[in-house]
Amino acid sequence: MSSSEVLGGAGAFPHLLRTLARVRTVPLRVYAAVTIVGFFLAAAIAPKWLETHDPLAIDLTASLQAPSIAHWLGTDQSGRDLYSRIVEGAGQSLSIGLGATALSLSLALILGVTAGLVGGVVDTVLSRLFDVLFALPTLFLALLFVTVFGTTVLTEIIAVGLGTAPGYARMIRGQVLAVKGAGYVEAAKALGHPYLRIVRRHILPNAMNPLTAMMTLGVGQAIIWASGLAFLGLGVAPPAPEWGALLNAGRNYVIYAWWLEIMPGLAVVVFALSVTVLGRYLGERLEGKS
Amino acid sequence: MPPSVVRSLSVPLERPRRRKRNAASIGLALAVLPQIGVMAAALAQEGLADSAKRGGIIRYGHFQEPPCLFGGWVQQWYLQRQYSDNLVARTQDGQIVPWLATSWSISDDKKIYTFEIKPNVKFTDGTPVDAQAIADNINGWLSDSPDLRNPTAAPYLTDSFESASATAPLRLRITLRTPFQPLLNVLSQSSQGILSPTALKRGLAANCEKPVGSGPFIVEKWNHGKDVIFRRNPDYNSPPATAQHQGPAYVDGIDWRFFPDQTVRYGSLLTGESDTAYDIPSVAWKDANSRFTVLRHITGGTPLRLALYSARPPFDDVLVRRAFAYSADRKAAIESSFLGSLPFEGNGALSQSSPEYIKELGQSYPYDIGKANRLLDQAGWTEHNGQGIRLKNGKPLLVRISYSSSFLKPDGEQALQVIQQQAKAAGFDVRLQPTNQADFFAGRNLGPNDYEVALLYWVAPGAEIFRISWKPDLNGQLNRFNPSRYHDLTLWDVIQKAEQSFDGAERTALYQQAERKLVENAPAVGFAVLDVTLAAQLNLKDIWLDRGSVGEPVFYDAYFTGRK
Amino acid sequence: MLHLVQPEAQLLTVDSLRVCFARNVPEGTAVRGVSFSLAPGRCLAIVGESGSGKSVTARALVGLAGHRARVHARGLNFAGMDLTGFDDRAWRRIRGKDIGFVLQDALVSLDPLRPVGKEIGEGLRLHRAIASREELESQVIGLLKLVGVQDAEIKALQLPHQLSGGQRQRALIAAALALDPRLLIADEPTTALDVTVQAQVLGLLEETKARGKALILISHDLAVVSRMADEVLVMRQGEVVERGSADQIFREPQHAYTRQLLDAVPSGRRRGSRLSSSPAPRLPQPHGRLLEPSATRSSQIVIEATDLVKRFKGPGGILRTVVDKVSFQLRSGETLGLVGKSGSGKSTTARMALALDLPDEGAVLFQGEAWTTLTERERRARRRSISVIYQDPLSSFDPCWTVRRILADSLLDDVETRQERHKRVAELLDLVGLSPAFLNRRPLELSGGQRQRVAIARAIAPRPKVIVCDEPVSALDVSIQAQILDLLGDLKAQLRVSYLFISHDLGVVRYLSDRVMVMRDGRVVESGNTEAIFAEPQHDYTRDLLAAVPTLLGRQPQSRRDRDAVAAV
């Protein structure tokens, strides 16, 4: 029994905070991740606080300067401060990432849960649908949408959201099926609880447990996809220096001004990395490992 | 037509060289008239040098891959220039010289052109190049068949063209309804290269893949997404008078590779994987000049210009248009954004490489914020709102600039942002509406109410472009190439007069009159010139850009020094 | 230190072995100075409950105490070799070759992706003990025959999951015996096996012992040990609390813990006698709220099942009859024991009594009214008068819920206020002998015994007439099991509930039930009064079952005939 006498193997969603509150058990990397994510969120909400320069202010005397004290991440061709531009761009990039993830998860949730709960024909049909959507590479789907509807933030969100939804939907469906068969569901049934109550109080909460983790993981990926579109020159266009757009522009200078390509890329990586670390941590917490 | 790219740099370091060539070519052009003998002589004297120059394959790194190897798009002109010949050629300074036509005559009413076609010329599929073949081509351009219609020639000629026919095996007659002087200019552009009628019968698909002309190179294979392989046309005997030698090309062929990515394209040149590459990145400009032979041509036709929507407020008022022109230091914006490499073009009507270009107009509407403000007050945009934006009966002075981010590289985009900033000082609320190519072709941000300024241009040899840009919407026929929606019938008269005048001086005068009128009324404000740049390894000599047309690279005379 | 037989005769001598895991301090030391010695042909048993360090001790003997374990011993000699100085490569040379090791639960101890034959042959291959593939195959087949696996040729090519539990265990032993090692260590070799199979496996081990091998047997089951061991080591929290010859240990145990363990074994114990030292829970006052006023007379039938038939789709879509014409009655206040090997249909029968599975034929009446024939909706209201206790409580709890919520959830809806609810929950917890401190724990934070107590609390919460207990103690250590059994007994007395008690452990069943029903392949082979059945079983199958039960020495020793019966099986 000693194996199962794990303390802090806590779990429920509402107790997330309590779980996180057990500070001493939180590894350092998670603090780092939280800090970074926090930074970018702040940048998204109130960029002006964090900018050292006006991201659009053109200073032709400071054209293409390498990173320095004055310009932490260097400047672009018309002397605009890259750091400030990345901060400025966080808003759009994150909203795309969050939007897409929110969309794909809510889609996945509705479809996955329905498939898992209702079962039968509905399940078969929905599962097929997942297969079909799953069969289409995310980027291709996104491209099709861009081709047809042109590029707006909304199109990108829909495109990326749709592209990533089927994966999640499958996961959630599996989760629901697993929970459905769990002993405690039968136990509740044996207690004579009505089915809907069981669904509400047992199946849904447990099926949604992994969502927080998936959410955070998803945001990172979504941003990578979105910036991928922008990288092909099919993203949401300036003036807002969305990260993908920065990457795309930086490409032309990479031989002579590496920072214009490296830095925005690092922004994407660092952010994606942090949310991943966070997501994995939450995931483990919620699955009761520790 | 969409551009090669908007980019540019200064350094006509091979200007003298060009002079020499032109002199030579014109001389040759005159000499050609009594053909045969001279031709032989020419061949003979070329003969010696030839053997040394022969051989090698040019690995050329190009920019965009066109959907079809011929057609209306500049990307297609570049290719067509390699494998097809035109009826006539045009020199740098606008003279028409022989090519497939050895000579021609124009009827007194200027409506009938009669061309004498060079004998013994064959398309590379064996079909003889005769008057009938050329007539078929020309009639096809102006037909409605999607397969044959020529999107460049049509807008020029539709109004005036009547018919083309062969009056003798080697005598071609073109009949016009109304005189149209620029006809020969139009005929000299690469998109009007003559293709084998036999080949054309194969249908559009086949011709896009493997078009057949009579040019110095033959399309061997088009590896889509990769490159086009040209091989030398061994029996080539119809170079234009602008060429530097006679007979087949020196090199064995061209590997025309598509590197849409700037870094790869220029990088391949750096690593020696390409012998020559198109469109030097402005960041690399200095570096390129120190390592490679650099060619540059500023294209004729319109410059890259800001077309102000003149059919509704605010720009229906010429004062506001001028005010906008004054309100920003476009010169500084361009020169800084393009790292000082691109000459500013203040003349919104015509590009500086057009013969009819008026130099002093190049500096029109210099930065003068005071004047801008005065004009706006005068125009009644007197109140200001919180952000310092001018108002007129409550309406803010909003200026939305639509442009395709794929035409306008980051440099240009930055220039626009500079203008955006400065114009704000004068009380303009400038919004940028970048549109990617996909949306641009779908007409996004280009609807009648979608923009106040559109950034467009049209590459052409010279002022004949006016017809395309400024033809008013007559009898319900909307001129889709006039984003300014600027209607000025008197201007249209002047343009038509010019087109019908065959007295060079007079015509130039007329065109320049139109040019002045345009700059004065500012339906389009100058922004930047367009150019074609080419960098080549030092061991690759005598590539030239066809300045008579739109600066297509010509590899016919090119050769490698030292065996490679 | 007690006297050891003179060393030269010993195959293995262990002198104050200590193993500690750096990580999980403070109970970092898993084994604290264990010493023993073992001669060829003898069997040493190490008994103790989970966490007592018996397995770690055994693993230390082959240098596999775990990569985080630090092992010290004053002396560790095997066949004249000093193992203390061994490096990995030296260990590898003796593992499998000189010391064979049999792990418990063959299903996970054999690589599920590789044919059994390969596993058995692996040792031979590793130690270059064979020349050719043919030889290898023949040897493997030989080994399988040796351990008494029928048509070995076929089995050798099959995957573990295609074999029966018994065959797997035999295969595992075969793998251990492959290189004919001088010492065989068996760690819980019979746990999770049905009694008869268990008997067979034990028989097998006895044979090897008879072939002069030294045998170390690790088990929590004293009965098993008492049958095999020559010498016994009783371990608790890493220390040896008592050692001695089997007879000595089982007849007059010295240490209190040993006695406690022995008492805890239910087999052959009179009902009513307490197995554990834990006191009977006092009922909360006034206990009227929790107790049913005993209007029911013990003659009244609460559950009447007639000719229940249940079929399931087997592999390949063939219908398998799992329960076949099973009928029984359960009177109020009585305990009906349901015994049989795994797969005999016990659980399915129970699930039908609960109406969690519905019979294909026949029906169950509950309190004289229709039950299985109702619709779920109609049934719901009455479900609370019949509750269930599962073998694995953990999976029957929502991992996210606290004990409080779990219990509150199972209370009848007639509880109005929150305070009322809290009070009741506390009462329940107290009733099953858990302190209120557990209210905010989650299932994962409870030990096995605590979980089972919570499960019981949940079962009695709605004041049921009947509680179906499906193997409620088989996953627990003896002493815990004893406590739970006592608890069940006490509650029955106080709440006048009826139990439908399912177990494969005849000892447990006998201890708890008034009447017993023996099932085999879905049929009831025999049923009747517990004592009657255990005294003189009518049916051969029942006899075999009984015979297979290993019983403690000194407690109604079995007749020779029974022993032979076992060997024969």
Next chain:
Amino acid sequence: MVANSRLFWLARRLASGVIVVWAAATFTFLVQCLLPGDRAQIIINVMTGNVGQASRQELAAVNAKYGFDQPLGVQYAKYIWAIGHGDLGQSYQQHRPVAEVVAEQIGPTIVLALAALIAAWLITILTTVLAAGRDNIWSRLLGGVQVLLATLPPYWLATILLVVFAIKLRLFPVAGGNSPIALVLPTLALALELSGFFGQVVVSEFTRVLEQPFVTSARMRGMSDLGVRFRHVLRHAALPGITLSGWALGKLLSGAVLVEAVFARQGLGGVLVTATSTRDIPVVSGVILVSAGLFVLTSTVVDLTYGIVDPRIKLT
């Protein structure tokens, strides 16, 4: 008997595959119908490389050529029927069959994708077997590195590799066409990221299996650590990775498109980008259909492989 069931299984798979492709086709068709704006106008704009209202005759000609003048039902029927016969329609822009376009471009892309897949697997297996589940710094490092790799945008990585190894160090060609040597950098750009994903799954499973009793009993038979890792554990740990490979295809194709754009490689990438930027919908849809087909194929292969690695699985 067994062979029969195997065939039956394959048949069922193909059937469901057909359904998937059909559904995908319907999907793309619907999306096309939703296209705002006049398709003919767009086609003309693309052909003339210009914008602005085209004349009525021009539009009519194009509409007739592409059959836009027919009712949607008919168009759909024709579309599906054509696809059934391997005809994916005509490219608006290239004036030739989409099937042809895809056929000639898909080769290099698939080569790249496969190369990346294999490379990713090699990286994963080696790092896992050597480092995973050990009590040392490398083992801990491995986990971190994999998470990092998984978050590297392939196109960004590609650009860096290009500049560093091709342009600066000149170890690889900037544009080697389809030569094997030119495959190295693009492959790495894709494989590194993918190995991050594989790695995370495989390693966690690997460490789990490493603790399984059957591994211990193998050790107790005297098997060496490496032996255990290769003979027993790897096989189990590979299973989730194999499942992942099916999903990886989609990811690889997407990634390949981006990476091809960076290295100016021949392949679907170029086609897709031009097609997208010129609204050449038939091409985009065509590519999507083909990739759907590919997905069906791969997932079948994946399941077969899974069945081989895990004999417990019955393919029925």
